[in-house]
Amino acid sequence: MSARPKILLVDDDQDFLDLYREMLSQHLPSSPEVRTANAGARALALLESEPFDLMIVDLSMPKMDGLQVLSIARRKFPQLRLMVLTALREDQFRIRAYAMGVDQYWIKPDTDQEIGLLMESVESLLTREAQGGFRGVQSKSLVDIVQLECLAQSSCVLKVNNGVVEGRVWIQQGEVIDSEIPGLTGEAAFLRIVSWKAGSFEILPADPSRNRAIFTSYQGLLLNTAQAIDEAASFPVPETNPIDGKPKEISVTATLLAELSQVEHVEFVLALGGDKSEEFWGLENPKPLVEWTRATLASFRQLGERLQVGQLQQVLGSGPHRSVALAPCGEGELCVGFPPESSAEQLRETMKDILTKWAS
Amino acid sequence: MGLLTLFSKSSEIKLVRLPTGSYTLDKDGRIMTSTLPRSFPEEYLREIGRRMLTALHGARKAQIPLSEIVVHYAALKVQARDLRGGAMIFIMPAR
DSSP: OOSSOEEEEEOSOHHHHHHHHHHHHHHSTTOOEEEEESSHHHHHHHHHHSOOSEEEEOSOOSSSOHHHHHHHHHHHOTTSEEEEEESOOOHHHHHHHHHTTOSEEEEOOOSHHHHHHHHHHHHHHHHHHHTTOTTBTTTSOHHHHHHHHHHTTOOEEEEEEOSSOEEEEEEETTEEEEEEETTEEHHHHHHHHHTOOSOEEEEEEOOTTOOOOOOSOHHHHHHHHHHHHHHHHTSOOOOBOTTTOOBOOHHHHHHHHHHHHTSTTOOEEEEEOTTSOEEEESOSOOHHHHHHHHHHHHHHHHHHHHHTOOOEEEEEEEOSSOEEEEEEETTEEEEEEEOTTOOHHHHHHHHHHHHHHHHO | OGGGGGGSOOTTSOOOOOOOEEEEEOTTSOEEEEOSOTTSOHHHHHHHHHHHHHHHHHHHHTTOOOSEEEEEESSEEEEEEEETTEEEEEEEEOO
8 A cells, every 4th residue: 555545535516525635635644645526437437547545425416426436336446445425414325325335424514523523534444444454354364353352451342244144252351251143142153253254344342231151261262263273174175076176065065055954944945156056955946946046136136236225135035835035145145945934034033044154 | 614514515416215115016017006205216116116026926937936025135125015916015214
């Protein structure tokens, strides 16, 4: 990264751009280089042509509105930090913006104090980026983060999201005291969370009211984690495909499918890979279901992008013979069958458990 | 700093607000009734309806007939109930 961080400021009001360019470039300790764009299309063109650390976007803009810009920017530039700076105070826009993955949502400030807070916030986003990718686990593993927090005797809550499910780790005065993912708590949840290979996390303020459920020291926990990783690495090398020589992953998926089939009420499981592969359990003729699952999830993903309502989470269907739940899962997709009497709430909760197992 | 309020734009540029409400479609995707505000573009209603009807019809072809589909997004829930080939659709933004 260059010594001076770069900010792209997007608003259709030229006076606003001029004022904020001056404020940001002259009053922030990191002295960022600030570029401006007075339209969404111009902003996207600038992003294509040069790297930026932070984009600050207004929502109300003609032709291409801010939500559209954010949607495209998040998809094409996942490492770019995003901030909304708007006059729109409605919760709906805040929720939609956060659903699209913005880092912060700010109402345009009216007072000196609010401007001061905004400046601090922008500086904090730029500094976090400069200090080494606290955005996710690509540049620092979760084990590293836990270790750092514990060594520093910190008290905080780590909120971790692997793109499918969210987990939390409570740290109190340098010790991991509890952990939680849907369907699991305590040490088991901690081991599951630190096994996630990718995702994002944030550090939240401490929660002193959380009761201690993990009594192993953090060194012990991390040792257990290392052992689990070593054991996983020492599994036999998977059988290779005689045609292309690539390892067969079927056995891993098949094992997982067998595990999912044990989940209460699950009647069938269909797992579709991003590479068009498919694995199933409990189905005799999966082909029509494969086509429907792929088409339905693709269609509703497109609809979500059009309506700017964030990530597609689940599609639940109920019918006279069966209920089904579809969900995107990393690069792949899952379709799970349930008995017809299952309630929507049951389906949603069970799918959360299934997605957690799958993601882990 | 009251000057800065000048930069708060007037409301001439409207972002599409997601409404709460329902509407019904016939089997050809035509909107029959609606409780949704007119400010929500009809083309969105038609597109949601078309995709919901396609999903319901596709499920039938895939040997899993469904009477209801609920689609959960991070900021919106859309629910469609089969009505003899048409559908009743509920739109519920996340609060």
